Amino acid sequence: CTMEYVPVCGVDGVTYGNACTAGDVEIIYEGECDDIMTCVGTTDPNVMCLAVYDPVCGDDGVTYGNGCEACRAQRTYWIPGECPDPNACTTEYNPVCGLDGVTYGNLCMAGDTEIAYEGECSIYHICTAEEQEPRSCTLEYDPVCGSDGITYGNGCAACLAGVDSWETGMCGGLSCVELIEQGIACTLEYNPVCGSDGQTYSNSCSACYAGIEEYAPGEC
Incomplete structure (x- = not known):
């Protein structure tokens, strides 16, 4: 792993320097671990939770309807927001x-x-x-x-x-x-060229298919 500091928050509540140093620990989100809410003293499995959808991500990597539901499920802590897609790619640059x-x-x-x-x-x-x-x-x-x-x-x-x-x-x-x-x-990239017919084309490829073989960079 490199020493590049691109912090990620693991499902264990620990901030790692980058995705590589996290190893096999599942990443909850990119950035340092913050806004972590603990469930100490509030893990009663029989508690009645409000039917309000305010998603949180539990320490098990599961999304719960709200913090109350996460604690009721015997989670130790949770963070606001839905859990990320485990199949999503990270933004770590390793070309x-x-x-x-x-x-x-x-x-x-x-x-x-x-x-x-x-x-x-x-x-x-x-x-x-x-x-x-x-x-x-x-x-x-x-x-x-x-x-x-x-x-x-x-x-x-x-x-x-x-x-x-x-x-x-x-x-x-x-x-x-x-x-x-x-x-x-041709792509939709806008990199205009001025054709020999005095018309501006979105890119050189478009000019070619319009039958224009001579053109100059930029708009007419």
Whole structure:
């Protein structure tokens, strides 16, 4: 574990320096443990609780309708609010690079994406043998320049084409022909370009599909 201080509160009521140092202890929420309410002297299982929904998270990681219900369930303490989804990813930054060429904050955030290596995806990427094996690539438009001098829609497509390596960005300028031939789907990213027809397009990809092969960065 690193010494980075990104406190988390464990279900045992202890504040840990980060999710890693918490080990196998279930995390109730991110941040230092505070607002913990004890149930000392109020754990009567027969007590009548008001039917008011003011959720709290018990020390067993279960959400109760209110503090009274948590104490009635023989909990030692509780904190305000619902318990977090145990399957939710933490925000701890421990980057990994997916085979799709995308950097994910941690292994959990990568989901079902296969991991190429630990750490951020570098600007200059060497394709691994695994990345060059037949598989399906997304149509996400995140252009890279292959070692063969051809622009590919994304890192996955470049490696799949058999190139040894690639760099982020398009090769020596913008090639609409290559983009359209690869059937790349345009994103909704707003990075305007001014087309040779005097019209502003939301991004270079949109301009290409509109038949505009020459354009300049920025709005017209």
